[in-house]
Each structure stands twice: as structure tokens, then as C-alpha cells.
Amino acid sequence: MNAIDIRKFGLAVGATWAILYIGCAVVMMAVGQSGTIAFFNSLLHGLDVGSIIRPEVPLSEFFIGLLESFILGWLVGACIAGIYNFTIKPNKSQ
DSSP: OOOOOHHHHOOOOOOOHHHHHHHHHHHHHHHHHHHHHHHHHHTTTTTOOOOOOSSSHHHHHHHHHHHHHHHHHHHHHHHHHHHHEEEEOOOTOO
């Protein structure tokens, strides 16, 4: 088994989380508040998000959230890769 490059995997997960964050913002802009509530209520198995959806998010808050999402995603990816690398058995053919 090969080891996973921790930085590259962290980057991949961080970038994926950032893309999902942007996708969420696009959904909110495209379908409005009621559509966003319907979308996330169905996605979250019936949890009612109506009381916590805020359709007007300042641009500065969007960018801070995007950066936070990337950083958290990078940390999660790096942890996954690190734990995986720690637990794999060394390749006996080398």
C-alpha cells in the first residue's frame, strides 16, 4: 500500500469543501429563501432549517466562510491522510 501525500490530500479536500460552499451560495441565490429551505430540508432528512436560513449574507462574510471552509477541509483531509499513513502496513516487497 502506498502512503498518501498529506498536503495534496488536504488540498483536495479543502478545495472540494470550498466548491461545496460556493455551490451552497449559488443554490441560495438561484432558488431564493423558500427554495433553499425546501432543498436543505430534504437534504437533511426532514430537519427544518427555515428558522436558521439567512438569505442576505454580506460579501465579506461569504469570503470569510469560504476561507474557513477551505481551512477546515484541509485540516480534515490532512488528518485522514495522516491517520491512513500511520495505519498502513509497510510494503514487504521493498
